[in-house]
Amino acid sequence: MLELKGISKRYAGEKTFALNRVDLRIMPGEFVAVLGRSGAGKSSLIRCINRLEEPDAGEVVWNGQSITGMNARELRSIRGEIGMVFQHFNLLPRMSVLTNVIAGSFAVMPRWRSLIGAFTREDRTRALSALREVGLEELAKRRVEDLSGGQKQRVAIARVLMQQPTLLLGDEPISSLDAVTAKRVMTYIAGLHIERGITIVLNLHDVAMARAYATRIVGITAGCITFDDTPEQLGEDELRLIYPPDEEDGINILNLERNEVHVSREYN
Numbered sequence: 001m002l003e004l005k006g007i008s009k010r011y012a013g014e015k016t017f018a019l020n021r022v023d024l025r026i027m028p029g030e031f032v033a034v035l036g037r038s039g040a041g042k043s044s045l046i047r048c049i050n051r052l053e054e055p056d057a058g059e060v061v062w063n064g065q066s067i068t069g070m071n072a073r074e075l076r077s078i079r080g081e082i083g084m085v086f087q088h089f090n091l092l093p094r095m096s097v098l099t100n101v102i103a104g105s106f107a108v109m110p111r112w113r114s115l116i117g118a119f120t121r122e123d124r125t126r127a128l129s130a131l132r133e134v135g136l137e138e139l140a141k142r143r144v145e146d147l148s149g150g151q152k153q154r155v156a157i158a159r160v161l162m163q164q165p166t167l168l169l170g171d172e173p174i175s176s177l178d179a180v181t182a183k184r185v186m187t188y189i190a191g192l193h194i195e196r197g198i199t200i201v202l203n204l205h206d207v208a209m210a211r212a213y214a215t216r217i218v219g220i221t222a223g224c225i226t227f228d229d230t231p232e233q234l235g236e237d238e239l240r241l242i243y244p245p246d247e248e249d250g251i252n253i254l255n256l257e258r259n260e261v262h263v264s265r266e267y268n
């Protein structure tokens with residue numbers, strides 16, 4: 001179980017809290033989509049879970065272990081259990097696809113081996129099998145910088161598979177992909193949930209995707225949870241709460257008819 005207890009985060013120099021005493025309990029095997037307008041605190045929430053950002057207050061507990069109470073060594077080890085996919089993939093662009101996938105186990109690999117690239121035969125076999133699962137085995141030797149966005153995200157998913165995590169965190173993993181590719185990537189992520197029972201927490205900008213794939217939706221507004229229920233309960237009123245009109249520029253970002261949310265001017 002993943003538990004956030006009173007998590008608060010305020011960035012240096014900012015007046016308002018990015019997260020304001022957030023409490024959240026996620027049971028094993030849940031697929032949670034986190035929705036909210038731009039700046040609501042979605043990334044901060046995801047990043048505070050594995051301490052890519054340090055919360056200012058509160059506690060994160062994963063399977064009975066307090067992540068917030070861990071020292072650097074313990075944190076490295078727990079991160080081996082927690083996979084992460086990002087909007088911009090976070091891959092090593094000049095390295096091969098295979099090397100990137102093997103890098104998924106760096107957190108659990110003795111440091112000297114990861115430094116000199118001395119991968120074992122077993123590492124390669126496992127990485128190739130992960131690539132097969134996302135349909136990219138033939139591209140194993142290709143440099144990552146030569147791949148399309150969708151292929152890069154599938155490499156990132158293969159890297160997560162290699163890591164064999166029990167928890168997958170995603171910070172807008174489909175935001176930079178076109179609609180068709182985004183759907184394909186979501187299908188792979190859903191596969192991790194359905195076939196392996198991995199607990200998943202993803203930030204998404206796309207309400208339709210959240211409804212289609214998640215088992216639970218958490219809405220964040222100005223650093224606070226304003227919705228937490230099943231996708232079926234997410235109606236128009238709830239969407240208005242999660243996506244209030246921008247007071248400063250008066251743009252109502254919610255287009256209920258098209259069932260999609262424009263999160264910033266660039267998306268329009």
Ligand SMILES: Nc1ncnc2c1ncn2[C@@H]1O[C@H](COP(=O)(O)OP(=O)(O)OP(=O)(O)O)[C@@H](O)[C@H]1O
Binds near residue numbers: 012037040041042045
């Ligand atoms: N490194 C930072 N330094 C200062 N302020 C930050 C930093 N990161 C985020 N913030 C602020 O914290 C608030 C929440 O940001 P966060 O990135 O968590 O929101 P978000 O919902 O993920 O937004 P988006 O959908 O645009 O990515 C925003 O007001 C943002 O400007």
